[in-house]
Amino acid sequence: MTDALRERVRSAVAAVDDPEYPGISITDLGLVEALDVTPDGDVVVGLIPTFSGCPALSMIADDVRSAVADLDGVTTVDVRWLGAPVWTIDRVTDVARATMAREFTVAVRIGREPVSCPRCGSSTMEDSMFGPSRCRAVHVCPSCAEVVEVMRA
Amino acid sequence: MGRSWESMYDFEAFLDDGGIVEVDDDMPDAYRRAVFAFIEMHANSEIMGGLTEREWIPKTPGLRHKMSVLAKTQDEIGHGHLLYMVAADMAVKTRREMLEDLFAGRSKFHNVFHYRAKTWGDQVAISFLVDSAALASQQAVLKNCSYGPYRRILRRIVAEEGFHMRMGEERMMLIAEGTEVQRVMFQQSIDDWWWPSLQLFGPDSKPGDQLLRWHIKSERNEVLRARWVQKYAPLLTSYGFTIPDPGMVHDADAGTWTSGPIDWEPLKRTLAMGGPDSARRIAEAAASWVDTRWVRQALDEAPVGAAA
Numbered sequence: 001m002t003d004a005l006r007e008r009v010r011s012a013v014a015a016v017d018d019p020e021y022p023g024i025s026i027t028d029l030g031l032v033e034a035l036d037v038t039p040d041g042d043v044v045v046g047l048i049p050t051f052s053g054c055p056a057l058s059m060i061a062d063d064v065r066s067a068v069a070d071l072d073g074v075t076t077v078d079v080r081w082l083g084a085p086v087w088t089i090d091r092v093t094d095v096a097r098a099t100m101a102r103e104f105t106v107a108v109r110i111g112r113e114p115v116s117c118p119r120c121g122s123s124t125m126e127d128s129m130f131g132p133s134r135c136r137a138v139h140v141c142p143s144c145a146e147v148v149e150v151m152r153a
Numbered sequence: 154m155g156r157s158w159e160s161m162y163d164f165e166a167f168l169d170d171g172g173i174v175e176v177d178d179d180m181p182d183a184y185r186r187a188v189f190a191f192i193e194m195h196a197n198s199e200i201m202g203g204l205t206e207r208e209w210i211p212k213t214p215g216l217r218h219k220m221s222v223l224a225k226t227q228d229e230i231g232h233g234h235l236l237y238m239v240a241a242d243m244a245v246k247t248r249r250e251m252l253e254d255l256f257a258g259r260s261k262f263h264n265v266f267h268y269r270a271k272t273w274g275d276q277v278a279i280s281f282l283v284d285s286a287a288l289a290s291q292q293a294v295l296k297n298c299s300y301g302p303y304r305r306i307l308r309r310i311v312a313e314e315g316f317h318m319r320m321g322e323e324r325m326m327l328i329a330e331g332t333e334v335q336r337v338m339f340q341q342s343i344d345d346w347w348w349p350s351l352q353l354f355g356p357d358s359k360p361g362d363q364l365l366r367w368h369i370k371s372e373r374n375e376v377l378r379a380r381w382v383q384k385y386a387p388l389l390t391s392y393g394f395t396i397p398d399p400g401m402v403h404d405a406d407a408g409t410w411t412s413g414p415i416d417w418e419p420l421k422r423t424l425a426m427g428g429p430d431s432a433r434r435i436a437e438a439a440a441s442w443v444d445t446r447w448v449r450q451a452l453d454e455a456p457v458g459a460a461a
Contacts, residue, residue: 019315019316019319020312020313020316021312022312022315053220053223053224054220054224055220055221055223055224055225055320056316058217059316059319059320103308104308104309104312105305105308105309106309127238128234128452129452130227130231131231131234131235132227132228132229132230132231132232132234132235132309132313133224133227133228133231133313134224134227136231138231138234138235138238140238144177145176145177145242145302146302146305147235147238147239147302147306149235149309
């Protein structure tokens, strides 16, 4: 019984998108760390932020709360931002990486591995280590001239 | 070299078929210049908007709003950066030339950034009214944009501006449900910002508008403007605020809200750098460029690979 409820809660949380990337779920970005569901329907969702100063935290928590609150069998919802573990870029799943490349021409960079241009596959060059958010740098593709944002730790 | 077209007629037929132009295509010069000018103005507006937002970082009430103002500042400047890269690739002006023109007051940016945000209420009005108007016009460009590099950047910008819009709604509801002092402050801000926000859409599109013909814009200015009024007039009214438009017609049966006559003089004045805050804004922007010279220098002189 709890397993079935837990599964419904899990998929409801998985349907919550990042407010800055419509179509990319917070689960695929690696933000969902813990999910506790009691037989009485008390739900605790533990999230971890990409960056602690991220301005979207309260919005994401609100979205998770409203996604879960109305499910059948759910009595209470507690959404918490956890202090640990810290988020790392390798938590981003292949699904999210593919969607970011395809829909947003954003590449995900793990460590210092070379970045491939989402359009033509060539290695990109850094234009600036600073981009439109704390988690992104700006690269350019020397081959097709595409401006590529790079999500990095 | 990419594709080329025999004539403007062929090029326009290509665009009408939903063709997407890429940077290495041999596009007609008139198209290149029109698209470049449009992207340059968008980039300039992001920078001027980001700098406005920045002025509020130390003055913003509350830590949560402060975080969103900080992030928004970085977002806007970052958008300007991406757009300047895309514009520079069109080989009309370099990135540096565009910045120098902006700081010398030689190029255009949106009318709304020629006014001063005097109170936090003004900042709320900007993030609610100005941002929603800007988002609506960007969405209309994204819908059918024929220039590929701009279209792909816009896809991300529109997603992020949608996030700003949610912050704006949150700020608006907080002040609307606040104390009487806050409500009076916000009414004043609506009175000051309603018309500039509405004029961000520009005057009625002319017949034969090139940006429409070449699939940069997908909808006429007056259509976008009317749709925005139709959404925001009832929203503000429902919170008990008034719209500073004595000629506005509200047809309760049809549920329509229509603007009264629009005085376009303020728009013409601001775009000619004669807005109420144009001179100070440009001077501040130019000063920020000078003040950050040491950062550019440090990055330029960093050992190769150090910033990888």
